[in-house]
Amino acid sequence: MRINMNNKQSAMKVLTLIACVISLFPIVSSIVSFSILPSIIPLHFDSIGNITRFGGSYEFIILGVVLTLISVIMVIVFAKVNMADIGRIIGFIGSIVMSLVFMSVVITFTCKVFYYI
Numbered sequence: 815m816r817i818n819m820n821n822k823q824s825a826m827k828v829l830t831l832i833a834c835v836i837s838l839f840p841i842v843s844s845i846v847s848f849s850i851l852p853s854i855i856p857l858h859f860d861s862i863g864n865i866t867r868f869g870g871s872y873e874f875i876i877l878g879v880v881l882t883l884i885s886v887i888m889v890i891v892f893a894k895v896n897m898a899d900i901g902r903i904i905g906f907i908g909s910i911v912m913s914l915v916f917m918s919v920v921i922t923f924t925c926k927v928f929y930y931i
Contacts, residue, residue: 840881842878843920847924852871853871877919884916888908
């Protein structure tokens with residue numbers, strides 16, 4: 815069975831697009847969380863859960879921006895670097911998983927903030 819090169823390239827483009835869209839999830843979840851958070855929120859907790867620092871809710875956006883940048887850079891690297899297709903696929907899947915983990919970090923942090931409010 816021969817694999818048509820156009821189908822293979824199309825599949826890689828679709829996978830790249832999916833990875834790019836999913837890599838935006840952390841910033842989207844940060845923006846949604848920002849819209850429902852109060853202006854002053856707990857931002858740092860010690861190892862037993864005590865609040866050690868408060869800050870403005872705008873600082874929460876920084877978390878989403880940094881996590882999104884990491885995900886987007888990873889997608890761009892795997893899209894542009896010349897490597898075997900299996901390595902590229904593994905890289906894209908890794909960036910998708912990382913983006914979903916980052917999104918869960920943002921959501922978990924938001925839930926923890928509401929617990930302490």
